[in-house]
Amino acid sequence: MLSVNGLKAKVGETEILKGLDLEVKPGEIHAIMGPNGSGKSTFSHVLSGRDGYEVTGGSVLFEGQDLLDMEPEERAQAGVFLAFQYPVELPGVNNTYFLKAALNSIRKARGESELDAVTFMRLIKEKLKILHLDDSLLKRAVNSGFSGGEKKRNEIFQMALLEPKLAILDETDSGLDIDALRVVADGVNALRSPERSMIVVTHYQRLLDYIEPDHVHVLAKGRIIRSGGKELALELEEKGYGWVLEQEQAA
């Protein structure tokens, strides 16, 4: 589904991704862990097409297509979804209106018809329930004045609505209380399917108790320096990153 080969990216003069490799197959969940500032969000942003990064090397193929050559909306329409580490507040932009425009843009790209108002509302309410979100959210401006936890839940709610093929969750767990974490994890698990892949960026093993990954990677200094199964996350939780970094340096 996703093949990242030797990806290098700069912000200004600073190289942040320094030859990153990652292979994600349909239905797989990959966890990416790594120290602060190692490039996890940068990687997520480069995958979703945010401005401000210069790709200086490598390639990214998504279902055989050159992802880096696509506009952000084309990537979303092709089935890539990023749950932001810091969801953006959009004052004045009505949530319902936004969700409808997003869903219809994506449906249109898939060759599906636009949903009528009734079907749309039914769908929305169903997805809200999964995330334990209140209907009143629909009348509000997107993320505007939402609490940190509400913003994160709102991201997963959007994901549930848009049903992407590849979801990248950038620290969706940080800022969530214990109950919310479970709700979000349940929401994510409900979306697991043999066709849908996920990249879950997190600092905490706890999330991975709920969302069981197939692979765990350590991203440090712009590269994946270690990959393993879910036991790697436990080992990291216990020992920190020091030993992986040391082994990497020794190698």
Place this chain on the structure above:
Amino acid sequence: MSDQAPTGFETWLVAAGSAAGEHEWLDRQRRHAAEQVRELGVPNTKHESWRYTSLKRLLETGFSRVDETRVDDLVPAGIDAYLVPGLDSHRIVMVNGHYSPRLSALGELPPGVRIGALREFLTSDPDALRERLNAVIGPQQPLFSALNTAGSDDGLVVLLERGAILERPIELIHLAVGMEVPRVAQPRHLIALAEGAQAALIERYISLNPELYCTNSVLELALGRDATLYHDRIQMESPQAFHITGLYLDQAANSHYQGVNIGLGGAWARTDIIARFSGEHAQCRLQGLYLAGDQQLMDYHLDVEHAVPNCTSQENFKGILYGKGRAVFDGRVLVARNAQRTDAAMSNKNLMLSEHAEVDTKPQLEIHADDVKCSHGTTVGQIDAEMLFYLRSRGLSASLARRMLCLGFAGEIIESIHHEAVREVVAEQVGARLESAPLD
């Protein structure tokens, strides 16, 4: 000083239709205004309030006046296509400045409420107008208001007696029909609410074709003690038109005024709002939203005078500029020496969608009292890149995402429109204009 009107304005001074000598007091007012026009002459860009605006093209055009007997024929298809869906109003329609009984539908009025055309009032009950016409505006009038006073066509008169409450809104529709030659319409309106009266006014300027013409309208609004007026103003003149409004507001103690000014049309649209508090604890909320694209200048001048203590005013205008659009926001709040505990907040925010657009924004507070809460702020910015990316990452095209952010920016003002049905029309109009706006 000469006896001649300044070149270009000769035709404006002729009060349409009504024979002189009908009412001596009115003739006097008109003569005085005409004299003032001659004294004032044509302003140039050295005048402070004309710094950003040239009248050259307006003066070169040479507008003629409209023959009132023809106006009904100008709208053969009727008014239906121009109504706001779902809006139930007391409707009065002006066509090129003249009252059209055929297109109007005043409906039944509750006791204590009188609504009608100015010229009808002058015939049927001139005494009701004698003390009121030109009372809010006063004898010293700026050029375009003086032109209107000297040569107004017809207009709306609303008189609410003490305690009268009007449930349905009054809807004043200005239909502009372009003719073979450019013409000027000078509608003149008077709204007077006595103590405790309440009303809502929706004022709409609509053009039937994209012709060149000029509207020079004047409104006098007098709010008595405890009176409330909601005033939605939607300006959708033709893209070639000149639009000029002088809005004069006087607020007695405890009165509330809420005006929302939506400016979408016109090549040059100048709105002057002159508001004065004459009694304490009154509140005035002036809001505005303007869009300006190629060949458009949106020109706002606010002058709010806190002459007495304990009043609150809020001036909040937002603009979206694209293409080579231009806007002027010249806002002034004056707090007199004795106007203690004044609360005034002025804000002007502009969203620039193109680097060729231009805005001159100049909010001023002139404060002579020491115990006040006053603030002002302006911003001129572009669409936020993070917000744009967020929307695009959800599958929205860049142009739809931009439009949505613009509507979000404008939303605060659109939401404050008093009537929901009008809100919807405005949101739709703003969306449509942004959709066809060039993005560069």
